[in-house]
Amino acid sequence: MSKGRKFGVLGTGPVGQTVAAKLAELGHSVFVGTRDPAVTLARTSPDTFGNPPFSVWREKHPAIELGTLAQAAAHGEILVNATSGSGSIEALKAAGEGHLGDKILIDIANPLDFSKGMPPSLSVCNTDSLGEQLQRAFPSLKVVKTLNTMNAYLMVGPAQLVGGEHTAFVSGNDAAAKATVTEVLKSFGWKDILDLGDISTSRGTEMILPIWVRIWGATKTPMFQFKVVR
């Protein structure tokens, strides 16, 4: 993928930060969007997982712009959904259908439900998925689900683990959009990229999460991933 593309990253949590920083490092123009930028910047204490507040990250990445979800969506030719799964539909509504248009949305979120305690379950699965919900809610948008089976560091740095010998899955209805996202993945260092089919195959990758949290518990590290051996 050539440098200088415009990306809009929706979500300022650790996943959004990590993906935005990588895209900027690769020479793209990155705009990060959040519901209320003033509130996001005003936070001074770590989040519930112990990550430093957004303002600390922002000081290290002055070239990355920050604004509303609508501004980030307007800026990006390619959008990234790094919001929490439970709030993704609302975040995209706030971004505005006019700003989303028929752009590519790289959906890396998962429909995690923490309301029943740990480990989280899924708020949608089996006969539907977050990827499909987003595609149904915004039919013109080209939703491509990917990278949702791993932590943020591996998303943008697969080579950190056994030289990148593990698998990134891609799901989506639009072949050209998947080809573009595949170029983004290759620029992150991905070598094994498996196209599962249309957006309904998001069910499969989102349903990886229950085993993901258990492998994390068993191995005591989030630095693992799945390789489809074939």
Added chain:
Amino acid sequence: MSKGRKFGVLGTGPVGQTVAAKLAELGHSVFVGTRDPAVTLARTSPDTFGNPPFSVWREKHPAIELGTLAQAAAHGEILVNATSGSGSIEALKAAGEGHLGDKILIDIANPLDFSKGMPPSLSVCNTDSLGEQLQRAFPSLKVVKTLNTMNAYLMVGPAQLVGGEHTAFVSGNDAAAKATVTEVLKSFGWKDILDLGDISTSRGTEMILPIWVRIWGATKTPMFQFKVVR
């Protein structure tokens, strides 16, 4: 695992056949159980997936005994649930709680629901699993979920794929039972065996199925498996 152990395999489909044949090849005493042995033996046409009728397989494995589910359960010190997930509870009831006792049940079934067409969905998932259902229905039984993330050939012959460099998951409440099942897995050739924790972790491995069927579709072969790269 020493030779000459007694196994009861519940289910005479391709998975039961493959596991029973491997156990017999390893020198164990194997008894295969089915709801109605006369009906199972009387079939002369291939099953819905094109597999030859049971009688053809049986002629090749004369040392393996065939009888009712109750006879197979009575015979085995270690039991294998190779029935279809939708019929597993009923099959175990037919086997009889007295014959199941506090034995180990190696549960390799999946709660596949074909009622909504292909690809199958799951009849239970997310907040429960077939493994947990079986454990709740038969509290004395030591249910150990394993091998349910792959086809039958790989279950008993992991080395057929990249020298066995992929992962078998184990879930169960009883540590000693998991240790015994781990010995069985090693005798099949498994090298990477990952204990996920108690039987509730079956949710994770059973929820692999939706991506399994999609990878099958994408790669056009069922001869693949998952390696947890770490």
